[in-house]
Amino acid sequence: MTEVFKGSFTQQEPIPEAGIEAAVRVMRHGRLHRYNTVGEEVAEAAMLEQEFAALVGAQYCLAVASGGYAMATALRAVGVKPGDRVLSNAFTLAPVPGAIASLGAVPVFVGVTEDLTIDLDDLDAKGDTADVLLLSHMRGHICDMDRLMQICDRHGIRVVEDCAHTMGAAWNGVPSGRHGVVGCYSCQTYKHVNAGEGGLLVTDDPDIAARAVMLSGSYMLYERHLAAPDAEVFAELRYTTPNISGRMDNLRAAILRPQLANLDTQCARWNDRYKVLEDGVRGTPGLKIVERAAVERIVGSSFQFLLLDWKADDILAVLKRCAARGVELKWFGAPEPTAFTSKYDSWRYAAAEAMPATDRVLAGIVDMRVPLTFTLDDCALIARIIRSEVSAVFQAA
Numbered sequence: 001m002t003e004v005f006k007g008s009f010t011q012q013e014p015i016p017e018a019g020i021e022a023a024v025r026v027m028r029h030g031r032l033h034r035y036n037t038v039g040e041e042v043a044e045a046a047m048l049e050q051e052f053a054a055l056v057g058a059q060y061c062l063a064v065a066s067g068g069y070a071m072a073t074a075l076r077a078v079g080v081k082p083g084d085r086v087l088s089n090a091f092t093l094a095p096v097p098g099a100i101a102s103l104g105a106v107p108v109f110v111g112v113t114e115d116l117t118i119d120l121d122d123l124d125a126k127g128d129t130a131d132v133l134l135l136s137h138m139r140g141h142i143c144d145m146d147r148l149m150q151i152c153d154r155h156g157i158r159v160v161e162d163c164a165h166t167m168g169a170a171w172n173g174v175p176s177g178r179h180g181v182v183g184c185y186s187c188q189t190y191k192h193v194n195a196g197e198g199g200l201l202v203t204d205d206p207d208i209a210a211r212a213v214m215l216s217g218s219y220m221l222y223e224r225h226l227a228a229p230d231a232e233v234f235a236e237l238r239y240t241t242p243n244i245s246g247r248m249d250n251l252r253a254a255i256l257r258p259q260l261a262n263l264d265t266q267c268a269r270w271n272d273r274y275k276v277l278e279d280g281v282r283g284t285p286g287l288k289i290v291e292r293a294a295v296e297r298i299v300g301s302s303f304q305f306l307l308l309d310w311k312a313d314d315i316l317a318v319l320k321r322c323a324a325r326g327v328e329l330k331w332f333g334a335p336e337p338t339a340f341t342s343k344y345d346s347w348r349y350a351a352a353e354a355m356p357a358t359d360r361v362l363a364g365i366v367d368m369r370v371p372l373t374f375t376l377d378d379c380a381l382i383a384r385i386i387r388s389e390v391s392a393v394f395q396a397a
């Protein structure tokens with residue numbers, strides 16, 4: 001009998017009851033705007049910031065409207081100006097170069113290795129052409145952060161980390177987002193905490209934090225933040241920093257706080273599923289596992305494997321055969337952007353030089369979401385389906 005998977009790759013878990021109750025409380029009192037507080041009341045958004053700062057060990061945290069907004073704000077706050085070149089990963093999703101382009105700055109793409117991390121030799125080679133790197137830990141793959149920071153320090157590059165896929169992850173014991181000068185996170189539905197939309201930004205730099213708070217649209221109410229610098233840091237900045245509103249509201253913050261408290265447990269559950277998938281497809285002929293570094297604490301909320309140097313038609317055949325058995329895979333090698341997936345040469349607002357080694361890797365990346373609504377048995381079944389379909393196409397090729 002041919003096994004078929006019946007689950008949904010886009011169905012996340014419900015919001016925890018504590019989050020629902022907190023959200024209802026906010027709706028009952030009606031003070032959804034983060035600066036709409038009475039008396040000594042502390043806004044949910046301010047508490048979320050304080051809790052997230054503590055979670056990752058940062059001095060300062062700002063909650064904003066989206067991960068994309070967090071990245072654009074971080075770039076503005078570190079001083080990126082229109083026309084500046086900003087290095088970033090060739091393997092990432094559209095909001096990353098989009099954040100750079102939103103400032104009128106110019107994305108400069110750095111290649112990807114077979115580990116699905118940024119090509120550090122390419123970064124070194126391009127290091128003197130820009131002052132800022134927007135480093136995307138795409139699909140949760142973290143590069144050798146110690147070497148990356150050495151390279152960036154040598155070139156005088158400041159690093160802004162896109163941790164949309166690495167909230168809860170770490171490199172060598174350092175939480176993802178804490179190597180660079182700013183870490184940016186997303187709270188969009190498919191990420192590790194779910195507010196529908198939302199973003200968080202962390203830094204230890206008081207000037208950057210104050211600028212980010214002003215940029216996000218704090219009016220002159222910055223003293224209501226619990227994880228922002230002291231008022232004197234704002235003394236001059238408040239006159240020179242434009243308001244580009246992108247605040248988080250109390251409703252989303254209320255939904256997020258109980259999820260943050262449970263993040264470690266959720267990460268462990270993702271990793272249990274990832275392990276079953278990895279073990280299940282390991283050894284499939286023609287399929288390359290993306291091996292993870294021992295010092296990387298991963299969050300396996302998505303799973304990738306490589307069909308390196310396969311013909312496009314054969315990869316398409318795998319995708320089609322898996323889809324027919326209920327397994328939804330995405331491919332980064334498609335010539336045209338589809339759904340959530342696009343690649344650097346389809347972001348035509350940013351001229352990109354040819355990167356054949358990167359094109360080879362992208363052409364082989366197959367990707368799937370791992371929502372926590374999947375059981376371990378589901379993951380074992382998905383792995384069996386992938387194994388049998390990849391093997392069938394590989395043997396016929």
Ligand SMILES: Cc1ncc(COP(=O)(O)O)c(C=O)c1O
Nearest residue numbers: 066067068093095162164186188
């Ligand atoms: C790699 C990556 N970075 C950043 C973002 C931006 O997050 P948001 O959707 O919250 O703007 C996303 C979201 O899809 C993403 O996948």
